[in-house]
Amino acid sequence: MGQLKARNSTGPFSWKAALLFVITGAGMIVYFKVEKERLERKRIAEMSKGVGRPKVGGPFVLKDLDGREFTAEDLKGKYSFVYFGFTHCPDICPDELDKMAEIIDQVKEQTKGEDIFLPVFITCDPARDTPEVLREYLQEFHKGIVGLTGTYEQVKNVCKQYRVYFSTPRDVTPGEDYLVDHSIYFYLMDPENDFVECIGRQDTPESATKVIMEHINDWKREGKPLKTE
Amino acid sequence: MGWFSGSSSDSKTASDGGRIAPDRSSRQRCWEGRDKFFTCLDNNDILDAIKDDKQARRKCGKEVEEFEASCAKAWVKYFKEKRVMEFNRDKTIERIKQEDAAKVQDLKAQGWTPR
Numbered sequence: 001m002g003q004l005k006a007r008n009s010t011g012p013f014s015w016k017a018a019l020l021f022v023i024t025g026a027g028m029i030v031y032f033k034v035e036k037e038r039l040e041r042k043r044i045a046e047m048s049k050g051v052g053r054p055k056v057g058g059p060f061v062l063k064d065l066d067g068r069e070f071t072a073e074d075l076k077g078k079y080s081f082v083y084f085g086f087t088h089c090p091d092i093c094p095d096e097l098d099k100m101a102e103i104i105d106q107v108k109e110q111t112k113g114e115d116i117f118l119p120v121f122i123t124c125d126p127a128r129d130t131p132e133v134l135r136e137y138l139q140e141f142h143k144g145i146v147g148l149t150g151t152y153e154q155v156k157n158v159c160k161q162y163r164v165y166f167s168t169p170r171d172v173t174p175g176e177d178y179l180v181d182h183s184i185y186f187y188l189m190d191p192e193n194d195f196v197e198c199i200g201r202q203d204t205p206e207s208a209t210k211v212i213m214e215h216i217n218d219w220k221r222e223g224k225p226l227k228t229e
Numbered sequence: 230m231g232w233f234s235g236s237s238s239d240s241k242t243a244s245d246g247g248r249i250a251p252d253r254s255s256r257q258r259c260w261e262g263r264d265k266f267f268t269c270l271d272n273n274d275i276l277d278a279i280k281d282d283k284q285a286r287r288k289c290g291k292e293v294e295e296f297e298a299s300c301a302k303a304w305v306k307y308f309k310e311k312r313v314m315e316f317n318r319d320k321t322i323e324r325i326k327q328e329d330a331a332k333v334q335d336l337k338a339q340g341w342t343p344r
Contacts, residue, residue, distance in 0.1 A: 087250030090304045094256055130247030140253050177303045 041214055045196045056187060056195035057082075058161035062122065062150040065131040070148055072161075075193050077227030079216055080118040082187040084164045086125035086180055087137040092201075093182070094141075097121070100186065101142035102205035103212070108144075110213050116191075116226045117212070122148045124164070124182045126155045127172050162187060188212060190219065191226055251301070259300035263308050266296040276316055278309045 057072070064070045075082075083100060085093035100119055107117045121138060123129035126149050129137075134147035149155070152170060159166040167181040186199040188211070196215055199208045219226065241249040251259065269289035270278060278285040278293070286293055297305050 088248070088301070088303070089250075090300075090307050091260070094253075128248040128250070130243055130245045132243040132245045133247035133249055136243075136252075137250055177301050179303045179307055 038218060041218055045190060045194075045215060045218070056161075056163055057189055057193060060154070060158040060161055062148040062154055062158060063131070065135045065147045065149075067131060070146075072193055075118065075120070075189060077191050077225070078116050078118045079191060079196075079212065079219075080120055080189045080193070081199075081212070082120045082122065082162065082189060083185075084122050084124050084159065084162065084183045086123050086182060087129050087133055088125065088179065089182070090179065092184060096184070096186070096201070097138075097141040097145075099203075099205050099208070100145065103199075103208050104142050104144050106205060106209040107212055107216075110209065111216065114226075115228050116216065118146065119144055120146045120148060122155070122158055124155060124159060124166060125168055125180050126150055126152055127168070188215065190215070191224070255299075259296075259304060262292075262296035262299040266292040267312060268292075270312075277313045279306070279313075 059072045062070050081100070081103070083096065085097070100121075104117070104119050111117065119142070121134070123134060129149050131147070131149060134149055138145045138147045148158075150158070152168070155168070156166050162183070164183040165181050169178065169180075172178065184201055186208070188196045188199060190196050197211060199211065203211075243249050266278075266289060269292045270276070270285060273284075273288040275281050275285050275288065300308070
């Protein structure tokens, strides 16, 4: 009996072994949890890759605020963050663009200033939103937002590619007062220009930044290329 | 308020032919006008300022004038419609919540326990 007791205090199941066991176990639980979350995000990110899947986004031709052609190819190499709106929008777009500005700054800070995040504003109202109008409008929110406009047909096409309901009247007389429909989501696209996730009205700048940073970090961890210039 | 004063051709034209949208301070002014007008409607138990336009103008004449002077026409219509839509939406949500609560009560009375 005494022998057994002695062995209990010094034997293979000493407190050190028990502590090691607990630490290893806790470490593995944390590791599995992190890994599981990463795989879940990967699954979401890859849902829109491959053939025969419903795609958000696709080829388009628009022009930037300097009048240069801007196509879907120009979005590649960075994570892009696409929003559809119009400058005469009464209340939702201005709120969302203020949010976008906060997200841009937070992502910039968390990527230590790396230039790998491209926020884009595409107008659904090309008749009124010319480059000059867009520039003035977007400057009030964030200088980093790339504004895009185009002809009626070009804008109609890009809305279709991103599955945005397009209701803009074709023939508007100058100065006419009207509203148009637009998407209320931000579209996060990966550097291969595949759709990753939607950021909606319910997201705060913080929750949106968290989602975006997780995807950016996953991309980096897998060693995939990013354009930083 | 000038260029942004409610007539149908109210926005300035940019040099490249676009129409300049209200800036941050114009938007703010419009929203303040809207909030004052809606507060007045609330105080007078008026919901739909389009359907009950006459009544709204009688009770909140000053507020509606200010609201319409500081917002574009399309915005005025949008906000008036949105007020009705949001009221109905909230009422529907409230009704569904109450129905759900009643149902749970009912089921509990029959001996069911929520898991």
